[in-house]
Amino acid sequence: MSSTLIPTLPDQFEEFAEARRNGFLSVKAFKDRGEKVVGTFCTFTPKELIYAAGAHPVSLCSVSEETIPDAEKHLPRNLCPLIKASYGFALTDKCPYMYFADMIVGETTCDGKKKMYELLGEIKDTHVMQLPQTQEKEHAVTLWQDEMHRLIGKLEDKFEVTITREKLNQAIKSCNKDRRLLKAFHQLGKLKPSVISGMDLFNVLNGADYTFDREAMRQNVQDMIDSLTAKYQAGETEFSANAPRILITGCPIGGVASKVIHAIEDAGAVVVALENCQGYKELHQEVQEDIDPIEAITRKYLDIPCSVMTPNKGREQLLQEMVEEYQVDGVIDIVLQACHTYNIESYNIRKIITGEKSIPCTEPRYNSLTFTIKAGYTRLP
Ligand code: SF4
Numbered sequence: 001m002s003s004t005l006i007p008t009l010p011d012q013f014e015e016f017a018e019a020r021r022n023g024f025l026s027v028k029a030f031k032d033r034g035e036k037v038v039g040t041f042c043t044f045t046p047k048e049l050i051y052a053a054g055a056h057p058v059s060l061c062s063v064s065e066e067t068i069p070d071a072e073k074h075l076p077r078n079l080c081p082l083i084k085a086s087y088g089f090a091l092t093d094k095c096p097y098m099y100f101a102d103m104i105v106g107e108t109t110c111d112g113k114k115k116m117y118e119l120l121g122e123i124k125d126t127h128v129m130q131l132p133q134t135q136e137k138e139h140a141v142t143l144w145q146d147e148m149h150r151l152i153g154k155l156e157d158k159f160e161v162t163i164t165r166e167k168l169n170q171a172i173k174s175c176n177k178d179r180r181l182l183k184a185f186h187q188l189g190k191l192k193p194s195v196i197s198g199m200d201l202f203n204v205l206n207g208a209d210y211t212f213d214r215e216a217m218r219q220n221v222q223d224m225i226d227s228l229t230a231k232y233q234a235g236e237t238e239f240s241a242n243a244p245r246i247l248i249t250g251c252p253i254g255g256v257a258s259k260v261i262h263a264i265e266d267a268g269a270v271v272v273a274l275e276n277c278q279g280y281k282e283l284h285q286e287v288q289e290d291i292d293p294i295e296a297i298t299r300k301y302l303d304i305p306c307s308v309m310t311p312n313k314g315r316e317q318l319l320q321e322m323v324e325e326y327q328v329d330g331v332i333d334i335v336l337q338a339c340h341t342y343n344i345e346s347y348n349i350r351k352i353i354t355g356e357k358s359i360p361c362t363e364p365r366y367n368s369l370t371f372t373i374k375a376g377y378t379r380l381p
């Protein structure tokens with residue numbers, strides 16, 4: 001093969017950055033072939049069940065504020081912009097992924113989302129899983145496992161398929177494979193000096209979700225891991241070892257990623273870790289492969305360290321581990337407007353990070369998907 005045909009790292013980064021836009025064609029091709037598409041909004045959605053039903057999960061979490069004014073005709077203005085934007089795209093039919101989805105799976109996470117799903121259900125076939133609000137009690141496992149069975153029933157009826165144990169095990173193995181690879185990609189952030197910008201890190205992790213040819217996605221990600229590791233070993237990284245190393249945590253950042261990460265990196269720092277939902281939160285823990293598949297899926301998805309859980313000690317523990325392992329100099333905690341759960345957790349997160357770890361912690365708050373940092377919250381190191 002001619003060397004000109006070998007994609008360069010910038011080409012690969014670009015491909016992942018464009019994956020969300022280009023993925024529409026893959027989803028249309030699925031539909032043209034009579035395949036099924038299930039829209040999802042949240043990291044709690046057990047995508048293994050969707051794959052085991054022979055369908056394709058696709059994230060509908062909106063990253064654009066374009067439809068917020070339409071959503072505000074039905075929803076309160078002072079609601080989380082993520083919820084408004086997502087509902088707005090369903091209302092206006094402007095998102096091809098939403099348009100192509102045969103059904104949607106949601107969960108009773110925060111108040112805004114679960115009430116929005118009631119309205120969404122009037123527009124699209126929406127199955128809402130009742131998510132327990134705690135991870136600490138065995139009855140939470142029982143309830144969540146019942147919800148797995150309820151979703152299996154819904155998928156089987158909707159798509160006229162049977163979800164067998166074998167299909168579940170295959171889906172678990174395949175999703176774990178993806179997790180291991182993307183986790184290894186995220187862990188490149190541990191290298192010092194850094195070998196990848198936070199923006200490229202985000203784009204690859206986010207774009208992987210919209211790369212529907214999973215084998216191609218895996219090959220590309222592995223190639224990038226190899227290239228970046230070789231670059232590091234050859235001492236060819238363009239980042240300074242003195243650049244302050246930033247970890248981003250808090251609300252999902254899809255809608256503000258570009259502005260937040262660019263602001264941080266334009267100021268001379270480098271984002272080395274993303275603890276949020278488009279980052280490490282989902283990747284750090286696999287589904288166990290040596291126990292009953294439904295129990296394994298139940299336990300994995302109950303343990304997501306999201307602020308809708310009370311208490312949510314897993315996030316505190318994960319953050320402390322990541323601060324150490326990624327040699328983090330500063331933490332930025334993203335709180336979208338009206339996200340009470342992450343907003344309240346900020347108090348303890350700040351205490352843990354600034355107290356025990358003695359590193360700066362800032363809390364930018366975003367009033368819409370447009371980036372606005374309140375004065376006083378921009379203490380980038
Ligand atoms: S932050 Fe929590 S509720 Fe929001 S997408 Fe992630 S897991 Fe779901």
Ligand code: SF4
Nearest residue numbers: 080082110251338339
């Ligand atoms: S960011 Fe907060 S308010 Fe918005 S959907 Fe997620 S948990 Fe709910």
